Amino acid sequence: MIHDAQMDYYGTRLATCSSDRSVKIFDVRNGGQILIADLRGHEGPVWQVAWAHPMYGNILASCSYDRKVIIWKEENGTWEKTYEYTGHDSSVNSVCWAPHDYGLILACGSSDGAISLLSYTGDGQWEVKKISNAHTIGCNAVSWAPAVVPGSLIEQPSGQKPNYIKRFASGGCDNLVKIWKEEDGQWKEEQKLEAHSDWVRDVAWAPSIGLPTSTIASCSQDGRVFIWTCDDASGNSWSPKLLHKFTDVVWHVSWSITANILAVSGGDNKVTLWKESVDGLWACISDVNKGQGGVSAITEGQQNEQ
């Protein structure tokens, strides 16, 4: 069972990960599907993969039920494991690379309730910072805030390098979405967003073009998808808006590159696309049906999956 499929920055490669413990990379240019690599190294179902920004090379991170996070790198045309992190006590559920402006940093959320941040310090060395007990019972998803100062689109540039504050959002089994902020090298919990009545399955921080509003989408076992918005640059007052109450668990939410379309995937295995109208109401603009609009399909060979 494939658990995640992510396209790289340029849209030329697709990485998939599966319960058969493999991570596969395909070349999907021009509608083709050529298997480039079949990466083995995990001992359990692999839950998520994430591509790093191409300025750092071809780097892919994967996390699995076997409590490991593996970072793979393509060197001279072959993919190899470049780092393996085993500092979690339980299944690692989510990995997300930080915006490239902050460097090469990976956030990993695990079922042991902790979130680790792996930063590449050079020469094959990674520094680890761990936030313990980020969520009781476990953390299911992490998502970084974009490296854009809110309001920068319409304000006069000061000419100085913008002072970024690193933030990310996490969703966990304590039904909360938490926002974490880095202050003086330490990660602190900045906000606790409560609205869900069951495990939060996915969070996604919307990409920004510099407007003053920040937006986060979260979805949960209770079937609800909330859109959280914060209008002030300091990030203090987040207000939720219910997108929709689905009849079953919602597994994934994902923002489009320009952040104006949200894709939601639920327990009924349907994907819907949502967009905000001018008066602030969210409406479903499409119900993606299998087969409609599909330009190519990639089939993995029959796996000897258990």
Place this chain on the structure above:
Amino acid sequence: MDPWAPPWPPQPRERHAAPAEGWSRGPQRDPRHAPAPQPRRPALRAGPDAWDEYHRPRRDRGRDRHRPASRAEYYESAYANRPYSRWGQPVLWCMLCRSCWAAASLGKGRWTIWACFPEMKHFLPSSLCGPFAPVLPMAPLSPQPPTSGKPSLLLQYRESGLSSSSYELSQYICDSTDHYDPLPVGAWSPVQAASTPAPVAPQKFPLPHVPVCFGAGGQLVLVCPHFPAEGQPAHVELHSLEVILHDTKEQEELQAFPGPLAREDLHKVDVMTFCQHKIATSCDLSTQRGRDSALLWKLLVLLCRQNGSMVGSDTAELLMQDCKRLEKYKRQNPVANLINLSDDEWRAHGLGTVDLLTGEVPPIVETLAQTVEKFTKLLYYGRKKEALDWAMRNQLWGHALFLSSKMDPRTYSWVLTGFTNTLAANDPLQTLFQLMSGRVPQAAQCCGDAKWGDWRPHLAVMLSNKVGDAELNHRAIVTMGDTLAGRGLTEAAHFCYLMANIPFGYFGEKADRMALLGSSHR
């Protein structure tokens, strides 16, 4: 027989005496217990409402062996297939991950617990669920050592109220404490197939699900849900957003847009056609603002046609294009403004004045020749002031202006003022003369007002006849723009600013007049 009662084969019951009762407490209700309000309520569900919604309709369909397409269906079909492992052991639900099934068997005095998979087709010492450990909340097996004062994990979950299955958990807790004789702790210990004891973690995705993410270039990556154990190959679909959204309004607008305005790639005819299309469809020409916004589009068309170079008179032509309605700029009565130098003559020869004595308006009998003759006659006698006066009153401006220009400056400016006062205040000529006299025209402060009339001729006249003082020109146009903006005619104001070459500023800055939305300000 109640289809939900566990048809445990008698064998296991005999073999495992003590836990047999506990076994029967499995996910199904024991008939001995008071039946739950909904007898078919299973132990695990997404929530009371969700389950019932799925459950009831499907009852009618019969238990056909179709692949469960969703989680709820999945659980239902699972119930239909009796939960036992192929070795005949009864199986219980893992409450923690809500879908992991476990079987336990007692052999050689020890319990073996096998954690498993959702498919239920086979049981293996699972390596896919990870290094496994006793699946805790299996009620009959969770050891409650009497000595332990700590509440059991089950109780903890129930009290924390965190999970929606806490209700079910609570049932188990009641059951286990009432009816279960706990085995002495030492009598059994779960045998783990893997050597590393790890805390049990729920599987992130226990069921088929659809991972979705957006990719570069307007693509949507979608994984079709599949059951690999049943031989379904895994499919990942790449969708094009353009195709999915092709019938939305935004998509249509986007496709109609000719593209980035780069000279090499885009022919100017396409841009001009696009602008004209915009004028036709989105500008409401019946309102002033609609006309002004159409004017901005027309400016773009003109710029394209002239390859970016514009002279004042080109814009003036554009402005006057639609000014079909030539306004009559009503002249003011000249008499009221003239300084009366000689009352007698005024009364006798005033144009159209009421005769104070008789109350009649004397007929205008003077012809041009007669006026000039009179003018000359006055000058024979050196009565220049009276001659000027006479000339002004009789619209003999050329003569008056020449004469006064050769006299002192004060007289000249008097005559000039007299002349300009014959023009209406909102006459574009007035605007031009004021500008040429070195002042910011009054029109710059008054236009936009409905009574003042159309602002366009005024701007036209200022643009075509730029005076030497560039700063004055600039100031005049900008003042006009500010006035228009103050009156709410934003498009007109922007047109003026563009003509004055005001640079685009930033939205946040109060001093900036215009900001180009969406442009990169870095």
